[in-house]
Amino acid sequence: MALGMWASSTANALRISYASKAHLSPAFSFSRCFSTVLDGLKYASSHEWVKHEGPVATIGITDHAQDHLGEVVFVDLPETGVAVTQGGSFGAVESVKATSDVNSPISGEIVEVNTKLSETPGLINSSPYEDGWIIKVKPSSPSELGSLMGPKEYTKFCEEEDH
Amino acid sequence: MVIPQARNLHLSRMNLVRLKGLPILQQLHIEEKLLRASSENWCIMNDGTNDPTIVMGVSGKPAELLEIESVLRDQVPVIRRFTGGGTVIVDQSTVFVTFICGKDAVPGLQLYPRSIMSWSSLLYNKVFQGTGDFHLRENDYVFGSQKFGGNAQSITKNRWIHHTSFLWDYKVRNMAYLKNPKRAPEYRLARGHLDFICRLKDYMPRTIFVDKTVEAAGTEFSLRPIRLEEIETHYESEYRPSTSLLTEQELKSDIASEQELKSDIASEQELKAATASL
Numbered sequence: 001m002a003l004g005m006w007a008s009s010t011a012n013a014l015r016i017s018y019a020s021k022a023h024l025s026p027a028f029s030f031s032r033c034f035s036t037v038l039d040g041l042k043y044a045s046s047h048e049w050v051k052h053e054g055p056v057a058t059i060g061i062t063d064h065a066q067d068h069l070g071e072v073v074f075v076d077l078p079e080t081g082v083a084v085t086q087g088g089s090f091g092a093v094e095s096v097k098a099t100s101d102v103n104s105p106i107s108g109e110i111v112e113v114n115t116k117l118s119e120t121p122g123l124i125n126s127s128p129y130e131d132g133w134i135i136k137v138k139p140s141s142p143s144e145l146g147s148l149m150g151p152k153e154y155t156k157f158c159e160e161e162d163h
Numbered sequence: 164m165v166i167p168q169a170r171n172l173h174l175s176r177m178n179l180v181r182l183k184g185l186p187i188l189q190q191l192h193i194e195e196k197l198l199r200a201s202s203e204n205w206c207i208m209n210d211g212t213n214d215p216t217i218v219m220g221v222s223g224k225p226a227e228l229l230e231i232e233s234v235l236r237d238q239v240p241v242i243r244r245f246t247g248g249g250t251v252i253v254d255q256s257t258v259f260v261t262f263i264c265g266k267d268a269v270p271g272l273q274l275y276p277r278s279i280m281s282w283s284s285l286l287y288n289k290v291f292q293g294t295g296d297f298h299l300r301e302n303d304y305v306f307g308s309q310k311f312g313g314n315a316q317s318i319t320k321n322r323w324i325h326h327t328s329f330l331w332d333y334k335v336r337n338m339a340y341l342k343n344p345k346r347a348p349e350y351r352l353a354r355g356h357l358d359f360i361c362r363l364k365d366y367m368p369r370t371i372f373v374d375k376t377v378e379a380a381g382t383e384f385s386l387r388p389i390r391l392e393e394i395e396t397h398y399e400s401e402y403r404p405s406t407s408l409l410t411e412q413e414l415k416s417d418i419a420s421e422q423e424l425k426s427d428i429a430s431e432q433e434l435k436a437a438t439a440s441l
Contacts, residue, residue, distance in 0.1 A: 046320050068275040073346065074222035074247075089319065094222050097248035097302050098276035098316035161273065 035064035035158060038129055042145050043154035044105040046087070049129065052145060057106060060133040061093070061124060064158045070096040072124045075117040075134070082110050084137060086144050091134065093124060102134060106144045112136040175268040177204040177384035179377065182391060187212040187253055188242055188408055190261075193394060195245045195404035197263050198317060198324045201397050205263040206380050207326075210373060211255040215337050217241045218328075220248040220315060225409065225417045227345060234340050234414065241409045246324065247276075248302075248315030252340055256332035258369065260376055263324045269383070274318050279325050283314065289379040295366045301348035304329075308350055309361035331363045331372070 041049045047065035051058045066072065074094035084090045084104035092099045114133050117123060124132040139145075149157060182190070190209050197205050217229060217239055225231055225241060228250045234241060239252075253259075262283070266274055272282055284299035291297035295306035304312030304327070312329045338356040351359055363372065380386060389397070 068273070068277070070276060076221070087320070092221075094220070094247040096276040096280070097220070097246075097314055098279075098318055099221050099245070099247045100276070100318040101320060103320055 035062065035067055036129070037062070037064075037151045037155050037158075039151050041129070042105065042148035042150065043157075044087075044103065044148055045157065046103045048103055048105050050105040050145070050148065052139065052142070055138060056111060057108065057137045057139050058133050059104060059106075059135050059137060060128055061102060062154075063128045066125045066128045066132075069093065069098075069100060072121045075121045075124065077113050077115070077117060078110055078135065080110050080113055083140075084108060084110060084135075086141075086147075093121070104135075104137065105148055106137060106139050107141050108137040108139040110135050111138050174383065174385040175204055175264075177206050177264075177268070177380065177386055178389040178397070179380070179386045180205065180207045180389050180391060180394065182207065182209040184211050184213055184255065185209050185391070186214075187216050187218060187259075188240075188406070190259065191218075191242065191244050191406040192404045194261055194263060194324060194326065195406055196398050196400075196402050197394070198245075198319065198322055199404075200399040200402040201263075202265065203397055204265060204268045204384065205261070206377075206384070206386070207259070207261040207263070208373060208376065209259040210369070212253050212257060212259070213255070215239060215252060215254040215334075217250065217252050217340060219243050219250045221245060222247070223250055225414050226420070228342055229414075230340055230342060231414055231418050235411060237340075239340055241414060243407055243409060244315070245404065245406045246315035246317040246326065249313065249344055249346075250341055251313050251328050252333075252337045253328055254334070254337065256330070256334075256364075258329040258331050258363075258372065259326065260329065261324065261326035262380075264322065266321045266323070274321075274323055276316055276318065279316055279318070279323055280314065283325050283327070286379050286383060287312075287376075289382065290372065290375045291367070300350055303348060305350075306361055306366060310359055311361050311363045311366075329363050329372070330360055331369055333360070333362065 041051050043049050043062065047062045049060055049062050072093045072095045076092040078090045082090070084107060086105065086107045087103055089101040090104050090110070091102045093102060113135055116131070117134065126132065190207070190212070194207060217234065219225070219228060219241065221243065223243060229241065269282055272278055280299065280302055287304060288297070297304070297306055302314055303310040312327050314325065314327050316323060316325050335357060341356060343355065
């Protein structure tokens with residue numbers, strides 16, 4: 001885990017994407033905005049990602065977001081069973097003296113929360129797409145995924161935002 | 164005093180609310196409502212609050228940050244606010260300045276902590292130009308290496324708040340309620356409170372500071388004075404703020420939880436030591 005975290009921060013500094021673990025098998029994209037953007041995920045303009053697998057969608061914040069937020073020191077997690085709406089806030093992260101809302105890219109019901117983030121909020125920085133996932137949701141309107149950005153679109157969005 | 168008129172009609176409009184001695188809990192409730200339930204831009208200035216009050220950030224743990232027995236003995240109120248950041252003790256000698264803005268209020272500003280912090284430092288550069296060695300240092304406002312202003316923020320999808328408590332003056336005995344925090348900026352260098360902070364009054368008269376801050380805000384926004392009584396008409400009143408006053412029970416149970424945790428850690432360490440020696 002420690003080696004993975006070191007590799008993550010070094011790779012980010014070198015602006016290079018590195019190979020993912022098997023269970024998150026989609027190929028990485030090289031991103032000109034110097035943050036990692038994964039293929040196979042969908043992205044919201046507020047910098048959350050969603051991975052839809054069967055009845056459940058996993059949600060977290062992107063590498064671009066964690067890089068801009070700085071070291072995450074606290075995560076305000078929701079309860080399971082709570083409903084989320086597309087674009088609505090379901091929790092927050094604290095970094096650099098600021099709380100920043102985390103918004104759900106899709107509507108549905110929270111079925112699982114990553115409780116590891118209570119003890120180790122830094123997982124969001126070191127592993128934003130894997131160990132740093134935040135909630136899992138049972139989507140209520142799968143068609144909402146169509147309104148989100150794909151990897152190339154999100155990469156361009158990040159570049160324009162940082163320009 | 165004259166509020167500077169906009170030199171440029173394209174400056175975003177900002178409501179300016181000037182208060183004096185408003186209780187800090189009431190101020191924070193107003194700010195949270197304006198962030199979450201208003202669509203307008205706001206500058207709130209509160210020249211001192213009433214009784215000494217401890218204000219922790221959203222993730223603050225009383226047992227880690229406060230000398231709880233003294234706090235309970237002296238019945239010092241403890242608030243957990245909705246923004247991030249550290250712990251302060253505020254009173255009549257604290258001056259509060261808050262900016263609450265929509266995402267387009269400052270052209271080109273990205274809604275991230277460091278961007279907003281950087282913007283704020285440019286504004287206060289205008290206030291303190293030529294005064295002391297003012298700068299933003301690891302998210303604090305300092306003269307040299309001594310802090311006189313603490314910042315905190317909250318950022319939503321389309322709005323942000325940046326609020327600051329300025330130590331115009333402080334009472335030494337009040338600092339004794341606060342422990343040295345575990346998370347501290349590097350430049351603090353393990354200094355105790357009294358070596359780490361300084362008084363703004365040693366650098367600038369209070370009224371001059373307030374006037375210059377309004378003047379600086381007026382170069383960035385088109386200011387419109389609003390009275391406290393008018394604020395409620397500018398937001399949806401149903402919103403319930405999360406900022407809260409901690410009860411005595413909550414403070415005592417935090418001590419108990421901390422002691423239980425320490426006991427568990429000590430037991431685990433003893434077990435490991437015993438196992439290792441086998």
